Amino acid sequence: MRVLIVEDEPxxxxxxxxxxxxxxxxxxxxxxxxxxxxxxxxxxxxxVVLDVMLPELSGFEVCRRLRGSEVWVPVLMLTARAAVEDRITGLDDGADDYLTKPFHLKELFARLRALIRRGPVPRPAQLAVGDLHVDPASRRCWRGEEEVLLTAKEYSLLEEFLRRPGAVLTREILLEHCWDFAYEPRSNVVDVHIRTLRSKIDRRFGVRSLETVRGTGYRLRADGGRADARRR
Known part of the structure; x- marks a missing residue:
């Protein structure tokens, strides 16, 4: 097993x-x-054991660039900064685990063993189908270069579709993943939110990507949809 240590303190x-x-x-x-x-x-x-406070490029930036280059090697970040915001930043930038200095070497060994057992797992910084993409870290959405403003629930629905493009998601699946247990399964709350989501990501751009599968649920076309000359 070969490990890269990125650390500026000799x-x-x-x-x-x-x-x-x-x-x-x-x-x-x-x-x-x-x-x-x-x-x-x-x-x-x-x-990779990656310190956060580094010359030239910070550990955060190194991790962002690796994930942006589709390098999925497991990354364990080390830092003397214990702030919750720093840990969140590291994990959102693609780190797999986070260890605050000072630490016990036995804990570092255990965390490395766990990461290596898992192996490289693709975790793209953004989810995309065609020119529709979202950034899970900031929970923002774009169609092409234009940002699309979504509510929290609309974003949750879209992320669910983007994680499974081409798959038919039933209303029950969407309720389970995007709502709490207080909603009645027979409610039309899913259909209402799908309509508003579709108007924002499709109709205003003259595209049809979010399809209704009659009697079953909804599907985000894996090819990104097609132009709709009628701009419905």
């Missing part, structure tokens, strides 16, 4: 390297963000 980098080598890992060291990004892009690692 003592910490040396400690991690010696400890991981003793655990049987092959270890490479990068001392700044740009070097770490280049190393992760050029070689297939089983995991």
């Amino acid at each position: 003592k910490m980098a040396g400690l991690l390297r010696r400890s991981l080598v003793e655990e049987g890992y092959a270890v490479d060291i990068a001392s700044d963000g740009a070097e770490g990004f280049g190393a992760a892009m050029s070689r297939a690692y089983d995991a």
Whole structure:
């Protein structure tokens, strides 16, 4: 197993390297963000241990660029910053786990083993079908270059469709994933929200991507939809 450590503090980098080598890992060291990004892009690692506070590029930016380049190597972020906002930023940027300094080496080893067992799992920074895309971190939506303003519920519905393009989602599935248990299954709340969502992402752009499957539910066309000359 080969691990990349991106850490600018020589003592910490040396400690991690010696400890991981003793655990049987092959270890490479990068001392700044740009070097770490280049190393992760050029070689297939089983995991990356990535400090947040780095010269050149921050750990957040390194992680964003890796995920933007569709490099899904498991990333464990290290930081002395314990603020909840920093942990959220790291995870939203594509990190798989987060460990705050100071930490126990045994915990770091356990977290690395768990990430390596999981292996690379694609987690795109954005979800897209055709020119319709959303950013799960900011919960924003665009059709082409134009941003589409959605309510929280409309966004939840659209993200569900974008995660399963081409699949027919029944009203029951949408209720289960986008509403709490207080809603009556026979309610038309799904249909009402689908109509408003369709008007925002399709009709105003002259596109038909969100289809009704009669008697079953709804489907987001996997090809992104087609132009509707009538602009309904």
